[in-house]
Amino acid sequence: MSLYCGIACRRKSFWYFRLLSTYVTKTRYLFELKEDDDACKKAQQTGAFYLFHSLAPLLQKSGHQYQAPRHSLLELESLLAKFGQDIQRIEDSVLIGCSEQHEAWFALDLGLNSSSSINASLQKPEMETELKGSFTELRKAVFQLNTKDASLLTTAQALLRWHDAHQFCSRSGQPTKKNMAGSKRVCPSNKIIYYPQMAPVVITLVSDGTRCLLARQSSFPKGMYSALAGFCDIGESLEEAVRREVAEEVGLEVERLQYSASQHWPFPNSSLMIACHATVHPGQTEIQVNLKELEAAGWFSHDEVATALRKNNPYTQQQYGTFWLPPKLAIAHQLIKEWVEKPSCSTLPA
Ligand SMILES: NC(=O)c1ccc[n+]([C@@H]2O[C@H](COP(=O)([O-])OP(=O)(O)OC[C@H]3O[C@@H](n4cnc5c(N)ncnc54)[C@H](O)[C@@H]3O)[C@@H](O)[C@H]2O)c1
Numbered sequence: 640m641s642l643y644c645g646i647a648c649r650r651k652s653f654w655y656f657r658l659l660s661t662y663v664t665k666t667r668y669l670f671e672l673k674e675d676d677d678a679c680k681k682a683q684q685t686g687a688f689y690l691f692h693s694l695a696p697l698l699q700k701s702g703h704q705y706q707a708p709r710h711s712l713l714e715l716e717s718l719l720a721k722f723g724q725d726i727q728r729i730e731d732s733v734l735i736g737c738s739e740q741h742e743a744w745f746a747l748d749l750g751l752n753s754s755s756s757i758n759a760s761l762q763k764p765e766m767e768t769e770l771k772g773s774f775t776e777l778r779k780a781v782f783q784l785n786t787k788d789a790s791l792l793t794t795a796q797a798l799l800r801w802h803d804a805h806q807f808c809s810r811s812g813q814p815t816k817k818n819m820a821g822s823k824r825v826c827p828s829n830k831i832i833y834y835p836q837m838a839p840v841v842i843t844l845v846s847d848g849t850r851c852l853l854a855r856q857s858s859f860p861k862g863m864y865s866a867l868a869g870f871c872d873i874g875e876s877l878e879e880a881v882r883r884e885v886a887e888e889v890g891l892e893v894e895r896l897q898y899s900a901s902q903h904w905p906f907p908n909s910s911l912m913i914a915c916h917a918t919v920h921p922g923q924t925e926i927q928v929n930l931k932e933l934e935a936a937g938w939f940s941h942d943e944v945a946t947a948l949r950k951n952n953p954y955t956q957q958q959y960g961t962f963w964l965p966p967k968l969a970i971a972h973q974l975i976k977e978w979v980e981k982p983s984c985s986t987l988p989a
């Protein structure tokens with residue numbers, strides 16, 4: 640190797656090293672764990688496990704705060720041994736992320752029926768006592784945790800739920816086998832690969848230039864109004880889904896639309912919420928509510944919505960039945976907040 644080449648290579652590797660940010664190395668590490676069962680199994684040795692029971696995550700309370708505890712492999716093995724369970728059950732865990740130091744994080748459900756362990760549904764109260772925590776329904780848990788943990792647990796639950804519901808091949812009827820990370824399942828008899836799925840959903844905040852349109856379904860908590868939402872039909876583009884949903888639910892024709900943001904939403908099943916602002920012509924704003932889909936819909940002024948955002952406390956408002964908006968965690972809230980803060984959302988460019 641010439642001196643020049645040596646310097647060039649060192650420079651190259653220096654820049655290569657410099658260019659690979661923490662985020663990139665983390666992403667590449669997770670990719671490796673998804674692709675390589677041995678690497679993933681090895682990562683479990685030094686990894687940490689979030690525990691669930693029948694899709695409810697384990698939470699611990701410390702003072703007024705809730706947290707989602709993590710357990711090491713050793714702690715998990717001794718827990719399973721204590722409850723007379725096969726440690727083989729750990730193979731049911733799914734990879735959900737890793738720390739910046741590459742500590743891999745897994746989620747394991749101790750209550751669902753397991754393909755790798757018989758009589759796997761462990762006793763919930765005994766487990767809670769042993770773990771000094773409680774398995775809390777996810778809808779409650781997400782409001783008690785910080786955003787990072789809430790997001791991690793919703794991902795974990797979505798993945799655990801998907802595996803639980805896809806244990807058999809829909810073509811051969813044979814049991815499917817998950818890879819170590821849980822990023823896919825394969826049917827051993829015909830090699831069909833199944834990947835975890837999310838349903839795309841559009842959520843649209845319609846404006847007529849000064850007001851925004853909010854609606855409620857009869858299943859919503861009392862008094863809560865949100866933006867219009869609907870599942871994308873197969874073959875539809877995002878734009879087509881927005882136009883169809885708005886026409887179907889409130890009988891209006893969208894003129895312009897603009898993408899805002901997206902969010903994974905685990906309720907009732909995994910959806911990818913795609914949020915948009917849309918405008919209708921100011922002269923064509925008469926709502927015709929589709930009562931098969933919605934209970935009510937109406938136009939709300941900037942002031943009404945801004946006031947509701949300022950006082951948004953689901954617990955008190957639900958009690959008194961006043962008009963209130965979805966909680967901060969929901970993308971609907973972010974979309975409505977953006978409309979209040981940015982006048983450009985009411986007058987989208989052509
Ligand atoms: N995160 C948020 O801010 C937020 C806000 C509003 C709604 N959402 C979510 O959006 C989702 C869709 O909203 P919607 O209920 O108004 O949808 P929608 O208007 O499409 O109506 C629901 C109906 O669509 C049909 N449907 C078609 N494809 C479906 C699929 N893949 N899964 C289930 N049903 C399907 C069913 O008949 C169902 O009853 C809801 O599940 C809700 O949880 C999230």
Ligand SMILES: [Mg+2]
Pocket residue numbers: 867868869888932
């Ligand atoms: Mg809808």
